[in-house]
Amino acid sequence: MRTASQEDVCDASCLHPAAVGQAKAALPDERCVEQASAFLKVMADPTRLKILSALSTTELCVCDLAAVVNISESAVSHQLRLLRTGRIVTYRKEGRVAYYRLLDQHVTTMIRNALDHAQE
Template identity: 40%
Template sequence: MDICKCISINQSKVDEAKIKLEKNSSLDQTAKFFKILGDGTRFKIITILLDSEMCVCDIATTLNMTHSSISHQLKILRENRVLKNRKDGKIVYYSLNDNHVKNIILQGLEHHNH
């Protein structure tokens, strides 16, 4: 177990870290974003949408889940700007909101595969 056994504090480093935390007002939103990605079902949905858009029926069939459970997860992802949607008649298609999300997922997958 890694335990710091010293009682010496580098005050300048502590002050710098505190300033960094205070300046970054988006820390809580970023943490929420990663929490959203931490759900297995939502992560699978995002992964299958990396390269193309899909409708609820296709996503539900791919994941062998009900439409209502997929719709619930899609709503969470859409509300948190991870996904966007577009309507074509009665069908709603979902895709990643932007390439930032795609890059984060691809980097995470690459990190795990190394």
């Protein structure tokens, strides 16, 4: 039986320069990779993913989000602070109430795709 490390290594020693060149040319710059990695890390938390899923349907205030994901308002506020810092959610104030929503269509698409993929 092969181990995982053996499966990750080519059986034959060959190099495909055209394919390697094409793959290297397609790599994003280091700054972009770091930002995308940070974006994915922020989303990679079950509580935050629930919040993001709820926000993918409509904008919600902190108390409504707390009711949806069944955690305290304080815990929701903490998670929203991380999501705002990560540029994943934004909010608008109406009087004393802040209504949160996903920042843009890219975030909405990422959340839906991740959840669709998990359901397959």
